[in-house]
Amino acid sequence: MAEPDAIRLAQQGDAAAFERLYQLHSRRVYSLCLRMVGNTAEAEDLTQEAFLQLFRKIATFRGESAFSTWLHRLAVNVVLMKLRKKSGKETSLEQVTEGDEEAGTPRRDFGAVDIELTGSIDRVNLQRAVDQLPPGYKSVFVLHDVQGYEHNEIAEIMGCSIGNSKSQLHKARMRLRDLLHEAVRAKAREERRAAGSSSGGEV
Amino acid sequence: MNTIGCNEFLDRLGDWMEGQRPAEAHAHLRTCSNCRALAGDLDAIQQTAHSIALDEEPSPRVWLAVREQLEQEGLILPDRHVPAHGSASWLDVVFAAIPRPVLAGAYLAALIAVGAALTGPGRSRLDDARWLSGTENSTQPLSAQLDTAEQDTFSALKNADPVVAASLQKNLAIVDNYIALCEKSVREDPQDENARDYLYGAYQQKAALLAQMSDRGDFGR
Numbered sequence: 001m002a003e004p005d006a007i008r009l010a011q012q013g014d015a016a017a018f019e020r021l022y023q024l025h026s027r028r029v030y031s032l033c034l035r036m037v038g039n040t041a042e043a044e045d046l047t048q049e050a051f052l053q054l055f056r057k058i059a060t061f062r063g064e065s066a067f068s069t070w071l072h073r074l075a076v077n078v079v080l081m082k083l084r085k086k087s088g089k090e091t092s093l094e095q096v097t098e099g100d101e102e103a104g105t106p107r108r109d110f111g112a113v114d115i116e117l118t119g120s121i122d123r124v125n126l127q128r129a130v131d132q133l134p135p136g137y138k139s140v141f142v143l144h145d146v147q148g149y150e151h152n153e154i155a156e157i158m159g160c161s162i163g164n165s166k167s168q169l170h171k172a173r174m175r176l177r178d179l180l181h182e183a184v185r186a187k188a189r190e191e192r193r194a195a196g197s198s199s200g201g202e203v
Numbered sequence: 204m205n206t207i208g209c210n211e212f213l214d215r216l217g218d219w220m221e222g223q224r225p226a227e228a229h230a231h232l233r234t235c236s237n238c239r240a241l242a243g244d245l246d247a248i249q250q251t252a253h254s255i256a257l258d259e260e261p262s263p264r265v266w267l268a269v270r271e272q273l274e275q276e277g278l279i280l281p282d283r284h285v286p287a288h289g290s291a292s293w294l295d296v297v298f299a300a301i302p303r304p305v306l307a308g309a310y311l312a313a314l315i316a317v318g319a320a321l322t323g324p325g326r327s328r329l330d331d332a333r334w335l336s337g338t339e340n341s342t343q344p345l346s347a348q349l350d351t352a353e354q355d356t357f358s359a360l361k362n363a364d365p366v367v368a369a370s371l372q373k374n375l376a377i378v379d380n381y382i383a384l385c386e387k388s389v390r391e392d393p394q395d396e397n398a399r400d401y402l403y404g405a406y407q408q409k410a411a412l413l414a415q416m417s418d419r420g421d422f423g424r
Contacts, residue, residue, distance in 0.1 A: 015270070015279045022266055030265075031257040044261045051269045055278060121251045130255075145252035170217045177244050 007067060011059050018055055025068060026051070028147070029075045035142045036079045038131050046082055050075040065156055073157045076139055083135045120184055129179040137172035144169050206230040212238050220245055263384055267401055334393035338402070345406050352413045371412075378409045 001009070001020045009017035029050055034043035053074050061070060130138060139158065143149045144165070149157070154165040207215075212231045219228055219242060232239045273279045353375070363371075385402040392398055 013279050018270070018273065018279055019266070022269065026265070027258055027260050030261040031259060034257060034259070035255065044265050047261050048265045048268050051265075052272055055269070055273055056276070121247050123251065123255045126248065126251045127255055141252070145249055146256050148253075148256065166217055166221075170220070173220070173245050173248055176248050177241075180244075180248070 003067060007058070007061065007063075010055065011061070021054075022051060025071055028068070029071065032072065032075055032142060032147060033079055035127075035130070035146050036076075036138060037082065038127060042082070046075070046078050050078045053078065069153060069156050072143075073159070076143075076157055080135050080139065121180060125180060125183055126176070129176050129183065132179055133172055133175060136168055137175060140165055140168040141172035141176070145173075206234070209235060209238055216242070216245075220249065263381055263405075264401060267404055331393045335390065338389055338393060338399050342402060342406065349406060349409055349413065352410070356413050374412055375409070378405065378412055381405050382409060 001017065003021070003024060006017040006020040006024070010021055026047065030043060030047045033046040033050070034040060037043055037046065050071070054071055057074075061067065130141065133141065140154055143154045143157065144151070151162045151165045151169075154160075155162045158165065160168075207227050208231070212219075212228055212235070215223075215228060232242060270279070382402070382405040385398065385405040388395070388398040389402050
């Protein structure tokens, strides 16, 4: 069953059509949720919530935007609401895309070259750093650099301008760079401490 | 060759990361170690980000939960088969004869209560073995009857429209795969009531699919 037929039939309450839509989109939505929250059980709950919201509203879908964009907008909103509850702060698509998450323009003092990240970034420490990003930065970074969306698609999903999407992405990468540098420095300190204590113990 | 300063390079950094890399920006990087390190780091982040993209499916429980909720809210009708005369009567027989694993679970709970009296409180491998064996005892007859129904259906499919037959076989393969996943979940955690319920639901899906195939009668001829 092709997607347009599935959408039309789902709008009439057809069970098989709902399942078809779920089959078509569940992997991408789940991957997005998983990269946003970093936890499989939570990502499954969010996937479930996103599809429930989708199917509850499917009768109102008029095809102004691509179905997948509409679904991903719902999914991102569900994730942001979840992150808001976790952090206790208000976070919505509008808030995270209106202006900067931090006041001011990107800083220009990008630091002396004490450590280069090339070769020291792996999937684990990158995901750890992504987990620490503010929600808006995280959404744009995951959508663009991880999931491969274009800025015009992200603008539609997030309800912001293309310029805003580009700006948020740039700031997200800069923040990640800081976080990764900090992680590398912390690891180096830890290794020095361990080396010092072991050599101190060998009297 | 024209070259640019750090400020101008930073202004263009967004474009640089989008792949717009003019000669003057390259020239600047050759002379500025700080900007070179920054661009290198951002490239490394971008490349590693691609590698953390996933293409994984959520577990079957997600769709089942979505579907159950939608049914409860009346947004979709439960996919219950309404038996026609003759063609799907085996389905009624299957489900009338086989108790739900949850019901079988109640029986098993009594066994476990006896076991607990002997072995003490707590979860043990022995309990798992009893639950697993109980679930298998209750589902194996169901599985066997579904296998028979499947063979009958495939016999009828010999004369079917090849396109329709291929589509039905594909759907059946999906359901069989789902059953295998549910069986794996039950084996991993035999005491998980949800896992047993999902397994039952998976068998039910297969039964409903076979019933629909039987209802097609001439299979598209």
